[in-house]
Amino acid sequence: MSHDSCCRGTDDCNASAGVLHDGVEPFERAIECVRELKRRKKSIYVLSNSSRGRDGTIRKLAAMGYDAEAFAGAMTSGHVAEAFLTSTLETVPEKACFLKLREILDAIAGEGRRARVAHATWSMRGNVQLGEAFGEAYQVVSIERPEDVDACDFVLAHGVEAFGRGDGEKELSVSDETMRLMIERAAEKKKPLVVANPDVVTVSGDELVMMPGTLATYYRDSFKYAHHGESGDEYVCLMGKPDGIVYDALLGEIGRTTAVDSRRVLAVGDSLSHDIAGANDADIDALFVCDTGIHAQEMRHARARSDDAVDALFDAHGAHPALVISRLEW
Known part of the structure; x- marks a missing residue:
């Protein structure tokens, strides 16, 4: 060619x-x-x-x-993830996962409170800062143990190395195994997962590095096991390709x-x-x-x-x- x-x-x-x-x-x-x-x-x-x-x-x-x-x-x-969550995205596909998340967020707004978010982020690669508009609509909750996920309304995954703190302190770094357990707990409790980077791995020099798309795999597998064969797709929002x-x-x-x-x-x-x-x-x-x-x-x-x-x-x-x-x- x-x-x-x-x-x-x-x-x-x-x-x-x-x-x-x-x-x-x-x-x-x-x-x-x-x-x-x-x-x-x-x-x-x-x-x-x-x-x-x-x-x-x-x-x-x-x-x-x-x-x-x-x-x-x-x-x-x-x-795209930020625009969706702050209602500034021009077009949202009529897809079950986005409709489910919007339904949950609208119900929370009807209660007169901010939605509570568990924020999976980076530490070594640099914490992803959430914008002012996000902070006005959402409250980041501190997550240290799997059962802490119960207090959130959904999980927002920007990274796989740490969880953001609701008190403004430095993010809490966690092991790969702890991150997996946190996500599995979210699946068991039907807390939606919003994935801001759907890549499973990325190339970094000569290495392949785990990305947040891996968390979607953990979530779906755990959801299917915990909920008798349900796919969990309705609760996983991928904000990027594909x-x-x-x-x-x-x-x-x-x-x-x-x-x-x-x-x-x-x-x-x-x-x-x-x-x-x-x-x-x-x-x-x-x-x-x-x-x-x-x-x-x-x-x-x-x-x-x-x-x-x-x-x-x-x-x-x-x-x-x-x-x-x-x-x-x-």
């Missing part, structure tokens, strides 16, 4: 952050690719499953050597602020279950970057066997890319 054939018919690229850097260092060839796309007047939006707000997304890329002016904008799952809520947010913003035709958008990503499957569900053509992300080893093994093995890998993740390249480069 030539570079021109990839770009022809495309006005806008929405790129996963994982095809631009490994969490620590940028991909040098991707820097040149972004530069060339800018020269060809392609609009590039970063669509990231970061649990943080979107304001610092492009600044972070610029610090890595990318041209900040090459990016038309950014959307993060963290931004859920359509983040695509609706980005495409809606593009439609309101630009003349880009949403039918001429290409999604570029390295996660089959999130970037590619999410784009498929949003009816967006998807370009899978296979050698620099979380599936690099799986893809090497599959390609060494046969094309059928590659197709089987795609099927296993419910993902069907329109295009596949080794890395983002020109």
Whole structure:
């Protein structure tokens, strides 16, 4: 496939952050690719499953050597989570989990009180600060033991290393096992889980690091066991890829602020279950970057066997890319 054939018919690229850097260092060839796309007047939006707000997304890329002016904008799952919870999100899908959470929050508001939140966050990676608008509507409760979860109305997961404190003190770091027990308790008590970063793992240099999407897996497994086979999906709100809520947010913003035709958008990503499957569900053509992300080893093994093995890998993740390249480069 030539570079021109990839770009022809495309006005806008929405790129996963994982095809631009490994969490620590940028991909040098991707820097040149972004530069060339800018020269060809392609609009590039970063669509990231970061649990943080979107304001610092492009600044972070610029610090890595990318041209900040090459990016038309950014959307993060963290931004979408905050917008949903503060009722500033333009479009919310008619989906059971969002309807259930909104029903619970409306009932609490009817009681004349703030909803009580258990806030799973980061410690080593930096605590996620909740905004002023969030603080006006919600009360963070201190969580030290699994049974403390009973006092909250829902769990908000920005990270997996700690729980925020309701008294303004430093977050309380917890072990992976304690975090799992907290989430399992929430599932047993049918406390909804709002996941601000649905990634299960992320690449950080040469390592794979657990992300909040893993908590959704813990929750569903425990919910099914505790509630006699119920799936628990109604109580798990994923605020990023692959859920359509983040695509609706980005495409809606593009439609309101630009003349880009949403039918001429290409999604570029390295996660089959999130970037590619999410784009498929949003009816967006998807370009899978296979050698620099979380599936690099799986893809090497599959390609060494046969094309059928590659197709089987795609099927296993419910993902069907329109295009596949080794890395983002020109």
